[in-house]
Amino acid sequence: MSPRHVAPALVARAVGVTIEGRAILDGVDLDVRPGEVLVLVGPNGAGKSTLLGVLTGDLEPSSGSVEVDGRPVGSVRPRELARARAVLPQQQRLAFGFRAREVVEMGRAPWHRTPAAADDLAVIAAAEERADVTHLATRLFPTLSGGEQARVSFARVLAQATPVLLLDEPTAALDLQHQEAVLRVARDEAAAGAAVVVVLHDLSLAAAYADRVCVLSDGRVRAVGPPREVLTAALLTEVYEHAVDVIEHAGHLVVVPVRAPRAPDPTPDLTPDPTSSPRPEEDPCPAV
Template identity: 60%
Template sequence: MSALFDRARTRLRRLPAPPAPTAPGEVLAETEDLQVRLGAGPVLKGVDVGARAGEVLALVGPNGAGKSTLLGALAGDVPAAGGVVRLHGRPVAGWTAAELALRRAVLPQSAALAFPFSVAEVVRMGRAPHAASPAEDDLAVAEAMAATEVTGFAGRPFGALSGGERARVALARVLAQRAPLLLLDEPTAALDLKHQEAVLRLCRERARAGDAVVVVLHDLALAAAYAHRVVVLRGGRVAAAGPPAEVFTEPLLSEVYEHPVEVFPHPRGTGVVVGPRRMP
């Protein structure tokens, strides 16, 4: 396994240097009038979004709204049928795959591997884009595993882990990549309450350190608690965008989700609390 990784690393050592540090508020990823078609029909229609250094941007909306497609377009993995996607100020098509790997790290919804890699080997894959010293790689891997609480099973096969453990290992790989733009697709879906909170705290920490974090979430309460800004998608369009306390209103969310939603001021004055309205 290590020989395979080393060969890939040797090829990637021809990469240019990582991007320069970002300035607070700098737009690291954006779309303008983005149109995406998958199959016969449109999935995204005229979408304008921007992810800035120093903030967590949450993409929310019902199933089929286009959240994962938008994340894939921002990553450069989903082609645009119209409009433009820019990463670090350049159209995404203008970057090579190797250059993209230094500028954005992507966490897909599910992580599956065909070979019996250990946890530590999976996390170390995040270092492949970097022409770094072994000591730098070791430090990045160790810090990422500690942050996601997977150090204790570093030697276990990835395939032997539970769904929640795999999700945390996959996130550790993304953190080890140390890209300034993190694109996370439902990172809390398989996690218990403790680790959901831990993952969103990590997102906030990365934003405080200067990264831009874009995260797809189904849990509106988590989005309200941790996102600096939210984009509400409905039917492939942006229904609303802005700070959660401004965007998350009962009329809007009830209409978007086609279910009554309640929004309350947080009892400690730190934003809003969101949840479905349930019959007694």
Template identity: 55%
Template sequence: MRPLFRGPRRPAYASVGTTLIRVRDVVVEFGEKRVLDGIDLDIRAGEVLAIVGPNGAGKSTLLNVITGDAELVSGNVEVDGHAWHAWTGRELAMRRAVLLQQVDVSFPFTALEVTEMGRSPWANLPESQNDEQIVHGALARTETSHLVARSYSSLSGGERARVALARVLSQTAAAMLLDEPTAALDIRHQEQVLATARRYAATGSAVVVIIHDLDLAGAYADRVAVLAHGRIAADGPPEEVFSAELLSHVYDYPVHVVPDPITGAPVIVPIRTPKEQLL
């Protein structure tokens, strides 16, 4: 008798605070260089986690660890309580959507077609009945609805970044992992992306953002993990973690940390030499 087709295992509903992805004692090396050294990190439902740190600290490598795309010297990574290899590629795509720094498309797809790619894990499943609504909602949230007929390759860098984010939103994964999502954007769209991340987390999903802008991290993240020399130097609410002493040490540059006059979120101000003294 032929076995019944059960289809891919869907993610179960996770209450806020549940650990969706667990990283334990991870070590990664490139040649003789140890890039990550003993990393422990929990990715939790309903939370925006910002990972910050200076250039070369290992942020993008840590994202690759979280997505299951890095080769580990030691340690382990679990999603939904199981190792990455316990899931099929499609099941993983239901559990985590990844936005890389550079998103290239080899064929002349339109912006709409690129966004629709995010629905592929749900093809031929009951969830696919909502594809059109989900895709157009993602385009609206990223203000890219007017670009749907344009070739993705013809878009500006900022427009591509926003369409790529629309694709990731369309995936409706349990965790959304973003690598420098604001790098190519103006200030308005930078704020929009982080506000969108907060709304996504408010649905009960987890969001991880690799970001250089400490002010954006302080304003929008529930937690920040500060990475330095391949280790996590601090992990907690930005109001507690972002101290002038820690940041000045990690970035090897003196800073002040002051509260935003409206929100109270920490604002990082570099201590600069007056320009007259630079002549």
């Protein structure tokens, strides 16, 4: 069944968030459906991470409502909520020197003392392999690079095995290979029935991996829909206040910022300076 014909896993209605008198989100309506990757894009300060925080239930909106599986997200008990959705935050903060394997194991905490706990070892091993962190299992988390920490945290999210995944800039610290790998896994999760929400800055990645894109600007939804309908040069130029071209390459849309031509490198001037003193000729037979 197409995702558009499935009941939403998360629903936001007329969501507003006001902080210190400033409207961060204003009247946001959004459905997150099982079986799809929904990507949130927009310039800095558009409200992407704030909206994700509201969807996770970690941030209470000033107005409007959010429902998970048809229930107000604020009414769901924390352990039950942790079995319904997994969250990858922008910053990977751990106060203690856990090993990477221990961080991934944290994803299984919501399933402690349930029949699902019998699968812990297999689920953890699979999550580590999919995130390409198996070889990091015994390393101390704080000693890992930023990209390695991000992938270990992504493995934790996978190990949590929830029907909803909420990922805040999962590719920000990653090299090209792992950016593509993480988003392929996100697509695989959606293909298996999960509802996946991803915050991205790279518009070309959004075009390549999203089923739907939500463009945010100044706390409002400007457009939601398939990438080819939403990621237009006109809308993106307006929202980002910078001209862009949207081209097609190998069957995918690519968003390219319009740049001024680069000035050619100056040609070195090899003309002798008439004001400089000539170098004295060297005597081929210096006196001894």
